[in-house]
Amino acid sequence: MSAPTATLLISCPDQQGLVAKIAHFIATHHGNIIHADHHTDFTNQLFLSRLEWSLEGFQLSRSQIGTQFSELAESLRANWQLHFSDCKPRMSIWVSKQDHCLLDLLWRQQAGDLPVEIPLIISNHDTLQPIAEQFNIDFYHLPINKESKARQEKQQLALLKQYNIDLVVLAKYMQILSPQFIAAFSSTINIHHSFLPAFPGANPYQRAYKRGVKIIGATAHYVTEELDEGPIIEQEVVRVSHRDSSDEFIRKGKDVERSALARAVRLHLQNRVLVYNHRTVVFD
Known part of the structure; x- marks a missing residue:
């Protein structure tokens, strides 16, 4: 079976460098991004993104991911959700x-x-x-x-x-x-x-x-x-x-x-x- 993954869904005001900032957060903690999809709504100047990465080797615990990402999210004025692939709804x-x-x-x-x-x-x-x-x-x-x-x-x-x-x-x-x-x-x-x-x-x-x-x-x-x-x-x-x-x-x-x-x-x-x-x- 493949390793469990984490997924971030993000929406925030559009600005330069958003993809790099979010990807840097994951890479800093040794996360391997396996899916990334982004969209910019130019009419509303809104950036929307889905990033999924493997938790194998990721250095943050599940409880720490949300706590630490919230600091970045606040600076981006972002709404966000965090999900884990092995948590069955x-x-x-x-x-x-x-x-x-x-x-x-x-x-x-x-x-x-x-x-x-x-x-x-x-x-x-x-x-x-x-x-x-x-x-x-x-x-x-x-x-x-x-x-x-x-x-x-x-x-x-x-x-x-x-x-x-x-x-x-x-x-x-x-x-x-x-x-x-x-x-x-x-x-x-x-x-x-x-x-x-x-x-x-x-x-x-x-x-x-x-x-x-x-x-x-x-x-x-x-x-x-x-x-x-x-x-x-x-x-x-x-x-x-x-x-x-x-x-x-x-x-x-x-x-x-x-x-x-x-x-x-x-x-x-x-x-x-x-x-x-x-x-x-x-x-x-």
Whole structure:
């Protein structure tokens, strides 16, 4: 097995010598950089970077890396994150009645394609509980209506804390999260069944069919208070034609939903997504 790595995600005001300063920090402590990717947003004069280096032979302990890098980060006025490749995140999948995205994520995780633990599935219906049992994952059925929403979201937050969840994936979870929930737990990815910003909200395939569109798609994005307006991580499209019925739109759409969501989750888990100014840089 390869040695574990550390990854820095950095955003800061653009200036000369940034790459050299950050690389010098790693090299000074005998770190070997194995991946480096940089981007400058000239409109906002912002520098964004992802650096990954091997921890084999690195002279700082994991606890020391953040402490010592924070001094450099402060001088650069940088926002930054530090991640370690052998620290496997814990993910909860939320669903309603459709199983295609849930099964796809579970199969990929089981095959080793997604470096994550999945100890918890939450649903507002009990339809997919047999799938959770098949994969030996704890399942909680929390029905939601207007009167119970606040109470059930408190229970959901309690479960996320109980299971030490780092990431929630809404895999066709047909409920809108409240601003209070999002403020309490912001690391959430949703799959929307249209090529945003076209057709946000409910029934996008039916609306696309009525408009006679020639391309439909799916969008994986981070969840924010504004419905279907969160920073976009991944999108995929497929061609349709006048010969396709609305049911065929849905069938084709499910294929792109699966792949777009899986890629977005993988990119997030690999620490390749940096959010800024309500958009993302994806270091793929």
